Amino acid sequence: MRIAALAGGVGAxxxxxxxVQEIDPEDLTVVVNTGDDFEWHGLTVCPDLDTVIYTLGxxxxxxxxxxxxxxxxxxxxxxxxxxxxxxxxxxxRDLATxxxxxxxxxxxxxxxxxxxxxxxxxxxxxxxxxMSDAPVRTRVHTDEGTLDFQDYFVRRRCSxxxxxxTFEGSERAAPAAGVLEAIDEASxxxxxxxxxxxxxxxxxxxxxxxxxxxxxxxxVVAISPIVAGKALKGPADQMLRDAGLxxxxxxxxxxxxxxxxxxxxxxxxxxxxxxxxxxxxxxxAVETVMDSPAVAARLARAVxxxxx
Amino acid sequence: MRIAALAGGVGAxxxxxxxVQEIDPEDLTVVVNTGDDFEWHGLTVCPDLDTVIYTLGxxxxxxxxxxxxxxxxxxxxxxxxxxxxxxxxxxxRDLATxxxxxxxxxxxxxxxxxxxxxxxxxxxxxxxxxMSDAPVRTRVHTDEGTLDFQDYFVRRRCSxxxxxxTFEGSERAAPAAGVLEAIDEASxxxxxxxxxxxxxxxxxxxxxxxxxxxxxxxxVVAISPIVAGKALKGPADQMLRDAGLxxxxxxxxxxxxxxxxxxxxxxxxxxxxxxxxxxxxxxxAVETVMDSPAVAARLARAVxxxxx
Numbered sequence: 001m002r003i004a005a006l007a008g009g010v011g012a013x014x015x016x017x018x019x020v021q022e023i024d025p026e027d028l029t030v031v032v033n034t035g036d037d038f039e040w041h042g043l044t045v046c047p048d049l050d051t052v053i054y055t056l057g058x059x060x061x062x063x064x065x066x067x068x069x070x071x072x073x074x075x076x077x078x079x080x081x082x083x084x085x086x087x088x089x090x091x092x093r094d095l096a097t098x099x100x101x102x103x104x105x106x107x108x109x110x111x112x113x114x115x116x117x118x119x120x121x122x123x124x125x126x127x128x129x130x131m132s133d134a135p136v137r138t139r140v141h142t143d144e145g146t147l148d149f150q151d152y153f154v155r156r157r158c159s160x161x162x163x164x165x166t167f168e169g170s171e172r173a174a175p176a177a178g179v180l181e182a183i184d185e186a187s188x189x190x191x192x193x194x195x196x197x198x199x200x201x202x203x204x205x206x207x208x209x210x211x212x213x214x215x216x217x218x219x220v221v222a223i224s225p226i227v228a229g230k231a232l233k234g235p236a237d238q239m240l241r242d243a244g245l246x247x248x249x250x251x252x253x254x255x256x257x258x259x260x261x262x263x264x265x266x267x268x269x270x271x272x273x274x275x276x277x278x279x280x281x282x283x284x285a286v287e288t289v290m291d292s293p294a295v296a297a298r299l300a301r302a303v304x305x306x307x308x
Numbered sequence: 309m310r311i312a313a314l315a316g317g318v319g320a321x322x323x324x325x326x327x328v329q330e331i332d333p334e335d336l337t338v339v340v341n342t343g344d345d346f347e348w349h350g351l352t353v354c355p356d357l358d359t360v361i362y363t364l365g366x367x368x369x370x371x372x373x374x375x376x377x378x379x380x381x382x383x384x385x386x387x388x389x390x391x392x393x394x395x396x397x398x399x400x401r402d403l404a405t406x407x408x409x410x411x412x413x414x415x416x417x418x419x420x421x422x423x424x425x426x427x428x429x430x431x432x433x434x435x436x437x438x439m440s441d442a443p444v445r446t447r448v449h450t451d452e453g454t455l456d457f458q459d460y461f462v463r464r465r466c467s468x469x470x471x472x473x474t475f476e477g478s479e480r481a482a483p484a485a486g487v488l489e490a491i492d493e494a495s496x497x498x499x500x501x502x503x504x505x506x507x508x509x510x511x512x513x514x515x516x517x518x519x520x521x522x523x524x525x526x527x528v529v530a531i532s533p534i535v536a537g538k539a540l541k542g543p544a545d546q547m548l549r550d551a552g553l554x555x556x557x558x559x560x561x562x563x564x565x566x567x568x569x570x571x572x573x574x575x576x577x578x579x580x581x582x583x584x585x586x587x588x589x590x591x592x593a594v595e596t597v598m599d600s601p602a603v604a605a606r607l608a609r610a611v612x613x614x615x616x
Contacts, residue, residue, distance in 0.1 A: 100387060
């Protein structure tokens with residue numbers, strides 16, 4: 001049984017770390033958002049790809065969910081002394097990833113090639129693919145103007161009011177090699193509990209992706225990132241509100257209804273099961289707050305049990 | 309009284325740290341070799357510029373002479389895990405310098421601009437200039453073929469037999485802005501105790517440099533990097549031998565005789581004073597082994613005392 005997963009950053013990585021306790025990681029292909037990739041001092045930083053790889057490799061910083069466990073910040077400190085912004089916190093071991101990737105990209109490797117090498121070096125046997133090898137950059141339209149994603153997300157801590165998104169470059173971006181095949185050949189596709197606007201949204205914006213999800217024979221199961229009217233992490237709740245949508249798991253289900261067969265929401269939202277079932281989905285209410293690897297594994301098991 | 313200095317790496321930096329104890333650093337312009345600059349994972353590394361700036365800024369690693377004091381090597385360790393060579397040891401704080409420089413160069417700044425910024429950020433008030441803003445790369449012709457400088461110098465630890473040098477790019481390189489003026493307007497030009505082939509040689513190969521040294525009204529004083537038939541550091545002695553020259557301070561004096569007025573050699577080589585005087589130079593024999601900042605300052609004072 002092969003599984004494909006669409007993933008953003010921390011929430012997705014936690015779920016995937018649970019999933020690989022339940023299945024052979026070699027049967028898993030993770031398609032990762034690259035819309036929040038950006039250039040930092042001329043280096044290409046891919047926060048979601050790295051979070052997924054670091055987490056599956058067991059070297060992620062457990063307190064933040066991103067970055068490398070026990071990392072030092074000596075290069076960043078020196079860059080501050082040199083007058084550089086340091087609102088994006090890159091540790092020394094993490095910096096090596098970006099130096100390595102940028103150099104390989106400049107030498108002609110694809111982002112997929114580099115992701116494969118980074119995963120292998122971290123002992124990750126799941127396939128971790130960028131959604132596309134072509135650069136896609138999420139721009140956020142806000143009441144303070146149109147902002148680069150990390151400017152909105154990290155520097156301004158998601159405080160501006162959001163009116164929409166542009167995934168720059170997505171119209172010219174093709175899915176990375178293996179992405180459409182993974183969706184096509186999977187028994188199940190899992191949409192991880194990630195922000196639907198800025199984590200899953202850019203993946204769906206890559207031409208051919210949404211169609212592949214609609215047409216695959218695989219069961220597509222999405223996990224709600226909204227629990228009891230709140231995002232566990234990040235601005236998904238605020239974005240739903242800014243979009244005039246109800247802040248609930250049901251809104252997430254409606255955003256995915258054209259391609260989703262199954263939906264997992266939190267046990268705290270059990271009252272919404274009927275509403276989501278009416279969208280034509282098979283629904284389960286379970287614990288989705290992944291406080292421990294055990295909960296993540298149980299959540300993964302619940303998803304697997306929904307498959308025929 | 310303005311002083312210009314031609315400098316390589318560690319030996320030059322030690323001398324300059326002594327010199328700025330004796331003169332106002334703002335009266336000093338250091339023209340630094342960039343022939344051993346190279347690309348490391350796509351980053352531009354300038355070992356001599358950085359050694360001079362780190363040393364004058366008081367942050368150099370005192371045990372190696374290069375790199376940053378107390379630096380960590382976590383990025384390098386991670387790069388090793390990613391399968392990269394790590395024979396060139398770049399620490400985390402040092403890495404910040406290369407990330408910063410490479411990004412600014414890519415954004416259109418000149419190497420001089422970047423050197424100025426790096427010096428300022430390290431509290432260095434002397435002017436530290438690259439010999440040229442154009443890339444010059446020293447290639448070493450050896451019995452193992454023609455090697456990039458750092459390949460010869462660091463990876464192979466200077467073991468191949470050297471038959472010559474090419475300073476690639478030097479024929480198209482102009483002296484950096486301020487370099488010829490500094491030599492022209494100085495009261496004294498000091499040729500630091502650096503390797504004449506691979507540290508001072510590339511500087512002299514920049515078109516206009518040698519002529520500027522010949523025609524300046526300044527006293528030009530060179531300090532021998534050879535003491536008692538040996539180089540204190542690096543392969544200068546082996547290179548003299550490979551070139552069929554006597555391994556002595558007198559050979560150094562002969563290499564510089566067309567532009568040098570004064571020559572400082574070590575007290576251990578006092579027997580050579582007469583021989584060098586016969587080249588038409590004013591000669592002093594003093595302690596040149598800079599075991600401490602005090603010795604470096606005394607050496608600087610000896611140089612200053614030779615000026616009219």
